[in-house]
Amino acid sequence: MTDFITDLEQISHLAAQHHDDFEVMRYLLQLDDELDDAVLDQFVEAVAEPVIAGIDCKLCANCCRSLDVYVTPEDAQRLAPVVDIPLEAIIEHEAAATVEEWGRLRAKPCRFLDGNLCSIYAHRPETCRTYPVFTPDFRWTLVDTIEGATLCPIIYNVLVRLLDRIDAFLKEQGK
Ligand code: SF4
Ligand code: SF4
Structure with missing residues (x-):
């Protein structure tokens, strides 16, 4: 207790x-x-x-319900094999950024949240690992x-x- x-x-x-x-x-x-x-x-x-x-x-x-989730190019590489839609559909980029730069998951709550669990836990972005x-x-x-x-x-x-x-x-x- x-x-x-x-x-x-x-x-x-x-x-x-x-x-x-x-x-x-x-x-x-x-x-x-x-x-x-x-x-x-x-x-x-x-x-x-x-x-x-x-x-x-x-x-x-x-x-996972409230925060922006930033995605690095390395994160995007990890995510690519486990999502069944193009990354552009789930990651948005700042006006000046390119796909090689930082992006942010579009949906909030996070689209990978299943109940209270992360459905892509092994592949989640670095920012999720350290928060x-x-x-x-x-x-x-x-x-x-x-x-x-x-x-x-x-x-x-x-x-x-x-x-x-x-x-x-x-x-x-x-x-
Ligand atoms: S990727 Fe997983 S850990 Fe990160 S915000 Fe989404 S549900 Fe949470
Ligand atoms: S880090 Fe843990 S305690 Fe803090 S908001 Fe996320 S799930 Fe809740």
Whole structure:
């Protein structure tokens, strides 16, 4: 039994409530010239690890329903053999991009989502494999991470735990 909050409505509400607290933490971290990014990242990973291990993405899939999924040329190569329609039908490109560049899956929710499961799991794009990302450069990417807290239970639970522990961490660093 964990005390992780995973209800999506609750997450959305609580993340909005904590938004200013998350922003204060961001300012605090970004203003600190002497803070070692690698040490901070290590601390963040230690806080994130049990949360990632304790939340079952198969019961959620909210990122697959809500987020843009970017596709690299390597991703497209992996996808080509497993989809039965031309890639152009499922991937759109920015105006200036060519098929050799980044694209984005057209449909949202993702057309490969089957219930809460990914129907092309072994072939899914790299961005799906790594989401949610906290490091490297936690404090410099925190603005995006905070944005994700309203829809991702892992992000929300990591950030609230960091709020609880950040003062002690900074004290340990001699701040
Ligand atoms: S990464 Fe976050 S939003 Fe996506 S399924 Fe897991 S908990 Fe849900
Ligand atoms: S490709 Fe799979 S993992 Fe990625 S968004 Fe779609 S359903 Fe989710």
